[in-house]
Amino acid sequence: MSGAEPPERGPGPRPERDPGLQPERTRLAWRRTTLSAAVAAVLAVRQALGHGISAASVLTVALTALALLVFLGTAHRRMLSLGAPRPTALSGRAAGVVVGCTVALGVFGLLVVG
Template identity: 60%
Template sequence: MTADRDPGLQPERTRLAWRRTTLTATVVALLAGRQALHSGATPAALVAVALSALAWLGFLLVAHRRVSVLGVARPEQFAPRGALTAALCTVALAVFAAAMLF
């Protein structure tokens, strides 16, 4: 016999954490674009900005899907594919931002 689990405010806290993380990714992508514009619009910088935008959009898609799922009392578990996508987009944003500095 399994007892019903009361999730309490855990789904709400997780949803808020996803929103904060999405906001952080947005700021990183915007700062990358700003850095590219201030350092001169070289082809390499424009490619890095475009790749940063793609990584940001990928993360935004994963986050939106996850936040939507967390709107119920008993949300589904986060799929490994979604977690891998979010992690890869985060690492890609960091790499592209670092590439623009050099």
């Protein structure tokens, strides 16, 4: 056996996981993403209300705020789950919610600008 090959593992207990800095990097990435989403939402609201208040602008602001709050809630739950010694993977439902909120914020931004 050469020194480059990993040692064989027996059927015994697995060693404790050492996640290193990966959970912290992931938490920081979620924080940067939520900050970007908040800035985009604030700019969209500013643009929507910049031309006067109308029913369309109020609806756009309300939907933007809703999408941002759902996104922030999902991101917060994910950041909390990363504090566990062995964090679980992001569920398909949570990933779908994040993608949906991101797409919704993009669409609302296009509606405001267009």
